[in-house]
Amino acid sequence: MKIAVYGASGYQGKLVLAEAIRRGLTVVLVGRDAVRLQHAAAAVDLSSPDVRVAPVDDHDALVAAFGTADAVVNCAGPFAPTGAAVVRAAIAASRHYVDTAGEQPYIKAIFDTFGVQAQAAGVTVLPAANDACVPGDLIAALLAERLGPLEEISSIHLIAGGGGPSRGSLRSVVESIDIIMVGGLVYHDGDWRVGLPPRKTSIILPRSAQAVPVAKFPLPEVVTIPHHVQVRHVEGLAEAALAARLSVPIDPSIISGLPEGPAEQARATQRFTYLIDAVALDGRRARGVVEGPDTYGTTAVIAVESVRRLIADSAKPGVLAPAQAYDPAAFLHSLLPHNVRWTVQEGEEHTAGN
Missing domain, CATH: 3.40.50.720 (NAD(P)-binding Rossmann-like Domain)
Structure with a gap:
């Protein structure tokens, strides 16, 4: 091969x-x-x-x-x-x-x-x-299997540590700054739009009562999920502090002088949590959680x-x-040896890859 x-x-x-x-x-x-x-x-x-x-x-x-x-x-x-x-x-x-x-x-x-x-x-x-879109898209499919037609899906990204972005990621931010500054595309009633207000401004972390402020962000799974899930509304969110940092224009001339990317030791300290929250047309709710290390390695x-x-x-x-x-489940299970864990929960029901 x-x-x-x-x-x-x-x-x-x-x-x-x-x-x-x-x-x-x-x-x-x-x-x-x-x-x-x-x-x-x-x-x-x-x-x-x-x-x-x-x-x-x-x-x-x-x-x-x-x-x-x-x-x-x-x-x-x-x-x-x-x-x-x-x-x-x-x-x-x-x-x-x-x-x-x-x-x-x-x-x-x-x-x-x-x-x-x-x-x-x-x-x-x-x-x-990539590390976020594939698991998030696959989890969305599993949520739709449980709940049926959906009113909304919110995909939320939380990332801690890691030593900072690579030069390529920063150049992608420069290229995408206009869509980042408006919060990205939102899928609503059969099309992708800009300018819609977020339906969530904070989320509760897994295994915690802590509320974390979030803001709209142009996540790739907002594009992919509606191609296979019957859903009225899909939006992408990131931790508000991260979204604010990436919404500030970067001078492209300084990027070439930065390190190529985070060192392996720094990447080893990174942890990501991706939440995929779904609401069915009848009001039932479910959440998928993907957690793991090292976004670039993953x-x-x-x-x-x-x-x-x-x-x-x-x-x-x-x-x-x-x-x-x-x-979806088979691909997600293939990530377990790489310390990527996932769960899908509806009420007291629990499906896990851990």
Whole structure:
């Protein structure tokens, strides 16, 4: 099984390379700079690497590079300016595609643009194979199975520690600052909109009576969930302090002088909690909780597992949300060895992966 990693020399790209090699997959390193790709190969102890130079604006080079593998993982953020070209090349090469994007407008654009093309090519395109979107989307499917048609879903992100964002993440924030400042897209009555007020301004943490202030935030699962869940309203929220920090414009000139990303020791201190709260049309409520360490490391695990399953098991062609491509409980259980725990609770009922 061979995967082409586009953006292999970046911070997230090297983590995906390392995870793919750990899983016994063969990798093709693809990017615009041969020297940086060689350095990336050395960083993951890869001898005799298969390196393919393919700038994002060279469609033929991308198609040729991707054609040497079974599928493509795109880690080259920010995705808004370049991601569509990589998707187009993967489809032209008849290769399945996943990426690690978290940029909400980009993810919606991929669903809006490439569905017919991917179906015609017989390939699956799955954007946002990251630490938050995949578990959140899969949990939403499990909640809908329990409750039936839903009035609303709120997805809430809480992250502590970790040593700060990578340069690529900061560049994605710069690219997405306009949508961040307005709180992101909200799904309501069959379409995605901006400007709707949040339905929640605080949440109660699991196993605690503590209320945490939250604010609207452009989360990727707001785009993916309505593609498979019958729901009237979906909104994304983050801890208010985090949303406020990321709403302040960043001077792009300072990013290149920052560390490439958090050190491994810092990542080991990070903990995330993602809450997916659902309300049925009849008022019944349920909550899904996903908890784990190291958002960047978990993203690498999820991206590799996502592409591995597409190659090994296939899914229907087209642009898909995670729950349309994978069995939700089976995928979530695959994350347990990586210390990602999940629960789904309705009333006193309890379903757990721990």
